[in-house]
Amino acid sequence: MSEILLEARNLQISFGGVVAADDVSLAIERGKNLAIIGPNGAGKTTFLNICTGWIKPTRGRVYFEGQDVTPLPPRRIVRLGVARAFQIPQLFTEHTALENLLISAAAREQLGNPLQDLHRIRERAEMLHLLDMVGCADVADRLVVELSEGQRKLVDIAVALALRPKLLLMDEPTSGVASSEKFKVMEILVKALAEAKVTSVFVEHDMGIVSRYADEVAVWAAGRLQMQGSPEEILRHPDVIRDVIGEAV
């Protein structure tokens, strides 16, 4: 029994002359890992921006668990169970890696006791475990500005996971991660997602990662969703090889 978690219908948006979303319709099934591929500037990030309410489409609607979330601000959509990791990590730069996660947990639980120390909240062990899961336990007490680009990406994902989302949107999770580490990182992530029963959408340029970890692939080009299908059929499609894979090489 498949069930639609998030559904986009006929999304439309342009910036100046650039059409970044052109009649985009896509349904995301619960429990699946969906990869989005496409050349630079195709509108992949824009799609995530619209799904999370950051950008409002001029036409079209977004439904999450059947509820129309198009008019809601990001924070309301997040509270319904959509979390996001960014192409460029969005972290609190004056805080440590662990503190970034603790703040996420505090936001999730809406902790409000003015005399409680953030470092002493009940969720601390859970957050340490999460940092450990993404391989960043050893840098827990370092300011995030001192971390490597790859570590920051992982902490950014952990911050999103700390919200215990139903759906996690990741924008190029392995960019900035050393290529020798990419598979290891994805292995950890996919395992963590399965363990937490989180549905995921990830934008990815590495076709090796896509073929290995995606249950389904959506191909973007020039603001349009060009095709959608299993990794086997999509990655072998001549158009995809010419327009996407060719360009990525």
Add this chain to the structure above:
Amino acid sequence: MTLRLAIPALLILAVAAIPFAAPQLQLLMNLALAKGIAVVGVTVLLRAGQVSFGHALYFAIAAYAAAFLSASMPGADLALVLLVAISGAVLSGIVVGLFVVRYRGIFFGMLNLAFSMIFWSILEKFYHYTGGADGIRLPRPTVFGMALERGPFELIMFYLSVALVLLLGWFTIRWFASPTGQIFQTIKTNETRLQYLGVSPQRALLSGYILSAALCGTGGVIMGIVQGVVTPEFAWWIRSGEMVFIAVLGGAGSVAGAFVGAVIYEAVRVYASAFAGDIWQLVLGGFLLVIILFAPKGVIGIYDAALARLTGKGLTGKGRSE
């Protein structure tokens, strides 16, 4: 570690001894403590990367609320006066805050200034109610139903101020470390992430804004009661600027720095004036210049560095005094 605790403890004891050891300093110190509490309010906002150039508004609102209450209810109790005054600051902080928390940086700073200027004009122009530029008297409140003579009353106000400094300083430091306080401080670094944690940055900023209004109000009402008169000068923009000045001087973002800064500021202002008129601005201006150029963490930053050298321990990024 013991030195880190011993020095502040000694300073607090020295302040507490003033009414007996150096009574001529008592009034000066009391005014400095009142100002220090207000400066903590400005310091709170600095932690979120915001500067208000209008927080004298809350200083004045609390002071005038106390004056109006005492005028309409002669012999009102000190506790009641404080409660009403601080509530006034908090309420107006909520109303003005709901509006200004939508802005950041220069717009936030200037909007606060605008509100304080409007209030200042009201105080000046509505002469019949506010006494205009002369202000209104704030008669001595009773203490637990007793009408006290000037001496004992001033002594009570002094120790009440010391107690409030310790209590509010302690609370603010704890609040900074709490989940709400930490979320408030992320306004400075990443509002995008904050929204994607399901938090409204506006509401996060409002929480600290209300605290800052309460602190400024507390400082204002103490100042009003100790001086026995409140004037529109309480809301004047120079006074708002002075709070920012002291906050930066003491150590932007540091609670202890707010008090150290306030004491230094008042001392220089009073004693330098004794030598030559207007020389205190020169001294303080030069001092601030040196601080910004060579010690951007303020007097508290210098203290931390000296302590680190003394105890032979390096300062980590997080190892600063609150």
